[in-house]
Amino acid sequence: MAELAGGVTCLWLGMVLGISFLEAPLKFRAPGVTVPLGLGIGRIVFRALNRAEVVLAVLVAAGVALSDVRWPAYPAGAVAAVVLAVQLAVVRPPLNRRSDRVLAGEDVPRSRAHVVYVVLEAVKVLALVALGGLLLTGG
Template sequence: MNATSAAVAAALTFTWCGMVLGISFLEAPLKFRAPGVTVPVGLGIGRIVFRVLNRIEAVLAAGVVAAVAAGGPPVAVAVPTAVAAATLAAQLLAIRPGLNRRSDRVLAGEELLRSRAHHVYVATESVKVLALLALGAAALHTLAA
């Protein structure tokens, strides 16, 4: 993999990973612990934050895929790139729509039990973070080689 592609891929990857860690694993769970934040208020904030995060993720993913594709990647770079991109696609196309429909119902005043789809989303976020860490490390390794 050429040095420019590896450097761009690493920078975009670690930016993407940091955003996911900061939002999904810090902001999202902590906002519900703040005084006065009700479930509907937290859901409303979360929907806005995740909508923006997902748009930024899509841009970063496109940049990562383009940088990796342009660089003639080794398998150690190509596989985690595919896993991260596919995981994001699954979240956006399969998981988030259901979560959005459910949050619409909660925001409309329905009392619902906890959703298993939320746990699936958290699991896919974990897979995505691990893929991004592997990708970033592999991209940096190609720079050092």
């Protein structure tokens, strides 16, 4: 069961890396992509990513709970889950309000919440790397 949870963890990690650290910044460099268009696409993509992350987090938690791996997989998994919860409950709402304003045509200053979200993504990536490694090696 630990190996399956490790595989799901790696899937989760790959999704976060691919979307948060590749797709999100690169879409604004594509010809013809305006800030409102990029934000609109980003909202849809991140809504889907976050829903998938919740499902994957539940699957990983179940896999960890049903496996013989306990320590330090529990704290690594807990960090990833708590970071995701903070992103969804605390950081995303102000980001959504800001993007609503930008999409409505307002001139809105940059948001510190975006920097917080990126830092939390980096923490989540580190937790997922640790968790995946622990689960796949039986450590």
